[in-house]
Amino acid sequence: MSDSRFLSLEKLTLSYGKNVAVPEMDLDIAKGELVALLGPSGCGKTTTMRAIAGLMEPASGAIVLDGANITRVPANKRPVGLVFQSYALFPHLNVYENVAFGLKLMGVKGKDLETRVNDGLKTVGLSQYATRKPAELSGGQQQRVSLARSMVMEPKVLLLDEPLSNLDARLRLEMRTELQRVQKESGVTMIFVTHDQVEALAMADRIIVMLDGHIEQIGTPEDIYNNPASDFVADFVGFENVFERVGDTIKTANGDVAISGNIDDATKGLAWRPSMVTLGEGPYEGTVRGTSFAGGTREYLLDTPLGQIKAECDAALPAHDFGAVLKFDLPVAKAAQLARTGSL
């Protein structure tokens, strides 16, 4: 076992009855990593997480954690923590008792128990709420209790299911940094499931993009954001103009359109973010079909011979009216070159 293969999924197949949700997944996660499992709903990310936690039995394959095969180890004997999307706090117990729950089951008693629970509460900044019931706490505070409850168990892997989805925008930012801080300070290997690419990009050391039960791409946030491997990933991280490429042409709704520029032979597709589209000059023309003001920028939806194109420009520039005809270009030099297409 090396640190880079702290947690390994080996040909892990997960199914609900006859429906295979995740076929033969291979994945290695390093010790102390903060990993995001990113994908749309139904992509198998939550199923994968539940299998790691032991709440779901794999049909085949293995889960190896810190050198031990834990595939058949029951959930209550795994050194794995899970922070539920709904927090799943015990309503009849107060904050202190919630955090102490697992430790007491482990046989921790007396001073030792008190110290560990209080340390846990301190880490998440809730020491003064120890005697409150969960119903008396805000969503953000409940989230912290849930985090503390898992963290005091000192799990080898901490899983978080959509940790930010039930919080409002301001709290979400706060909780993001909070989770990163707790992870860096404790050094725990953390995997969180999310459908929000902004969350994944902001928090994770490494992102695993999933689609239909398989891994579409693994990479650092920079990798995923700048060099998406497929049309699906490209679209997911905001490349809203995606085309399949064959030779010197791109396939559009109205037939093939010739392009020129330096394209890698293996490239199967090209993708542009709205901000990468040159607006005001270029070989193509499009009619404005929609505009939206986004603070620093203004977005345009164009009807063009290439199909619909989303473009973006500085909001300080004069706005174009609905129906206006604009010249534009899709500069190949800026485009993301996709290794795979066909998953959109």
Next chain:
Amino acid sequence: MSNKLYAPIILLLVLAFLIGPFIIIIAASLSAGETLSFPPQGLSLRWVIKVFEVESFRASFGISMFLAIGGTIAALILGIPASYALSRYKVPGAETIRTIVSSPIIVPGIIVGLALLRYFVVPFNFGILFALFLAHTALILPYAVRVVSASLTNLRSDIEEAAVLLGCSRVGAFFRVVMPNIRGGILAAFILGFVTSFNQVPVSLFLSGPGVRTLPIDMLSYMEITYDPSVAALSALLAFMSLGIVFLAERFLGFSRYV
């Protein structure tokens, strides 16, 4: 305009209809006369005291208490796991099971009593007390399942998974995090079951036998022979007991949330 005039009158009539009998019984039980009558003749507590002196009342009160408490506990022992299974697992035919479990509420007591007598007590030669106990358990079970199911529905199931991940076994999770959170529902089911059993007449009527009678049956037969106000006094005492139980339940549990 007319609404404003009629509404209070109708309200008064309805209240009189609901509370009237209760007041008449209390008044009759305080009568000094020799026969059950209203308005009471004079005022005395002699019939209230007499209630405690009638030997058969004491015996049948004991039996009723045993049936109400024992039957409710038995119904809860069967009903809590049943409710849990129905609410947490995809049981095939769950709706059918629910309907069957609820059927004693729907089927008239007379029929349940007769059926139990004809097909259980007579062929299997059950003892009277045992038959009554079974019958009361069956009658309370639907209430237990209903009330406990209601509180289980309000309880998120992921807290059980959370408990398991913190080291609990599945069974341990049930006792550590499910039971404490449906405690109110269980107590509500207990009270409802107790009152249902205690007031039960038609089924008990069929199953009562020599020497073994529930209190309501005993009161019926007492009245057939002796027409004195002690029955009214006993009724009033029972009504106060029920009121007391419901009051305490509402006070401490918010009973009405569960029913």
